[in-house]
Amino acid sequence: MTVVGAVRTRVVDGPHRWGRLDVRPVGRTMWATRTLVVYPPGTDRRERALLRAAHSWPLAGLVLTGVVAVTWTAAPALGAVVGLVGYALGFLVLRWATRRVRPLVRALTVTTFHGNGRPEVHGDARLMAVALGALSSGEDELRAGRTDPVGFEAVWAEVWNALPAR
Numbered sequence: 674m675t676v677v678g679a680v681r682t683r684v685v686d687g688p689h690r691w692g693r694l695d696v697r698p699v700g701r702t703m704w705a706t707r708t709l710v711v712y713p714p715g716t717d718r719r720e721r722a723l724l725r726a727a728h729s730w731p732l733a734g735l736v737l738t739g740v741v742a743v744t745w746t747a748a749p750a751l752g753a754v755v756g757l758v759g760y761a762l763g764f765l766v767l768r769w770a771t772r773r774v775r776p777l778v779r780a781l782t783v784t785t786f787h788g789n790g791r792p793e794v795h796g797d798a799r800l801m802a803v804a805l806g807a808l809s810s811g812e813d814e815l816r817a818g819r820t821d822p823v824g825f826e827a828v829w830a831e832v833w834n835a836l837p838a839r
Contacts, residue, residue: 703788779836
């Protein structure tokens with residue numbers, strides 16, 4: 674695989690084919706949040722790309738709306754309207770495109786409050802650690818060639834089944 678192909682794969686598929694880990698570090702509110710999002714096993718590349726696009730659309734669409742509004746200098750009001758319509762249309766199209774797979778996505782959130790002298794953990798931190806460890810080690814095994822895609826998907830399915838349904 675070429676460098677360009679590897680970068681394209683990373684951008685389209687994301688860092689993990691099984692989903693994503695969102696980490697929000699401790700902020701002013703003294704809360705830290707980790708969310709493990711696991712796509713249903715068997716999610717293909719197109720579905721993963723659409724799920725990633727739907728997840729990033731609020732910010733990416735806002736940037737695109739701003740670019741459209743700024744570049745239409747001849748008719749700024751029209752540019753703002755076109756940008757906002759495009760922003761709303763992006764939500765609708767991505768929601769429609771992910772309608773089958775989105776309800777099957779499972780997530781686990783663990784929050785930690787760091788304000789009372791010792792951390793207070795809310796959520797199943799043990800399940801988060803076990804699930805993330807299994808997915809990471811399975812992915813490493815797949816990349817190293819020590820397991821096949823079917824074996825990796827079996828690990829992925831086991832983790833997905835262990836997470837609570839929405």
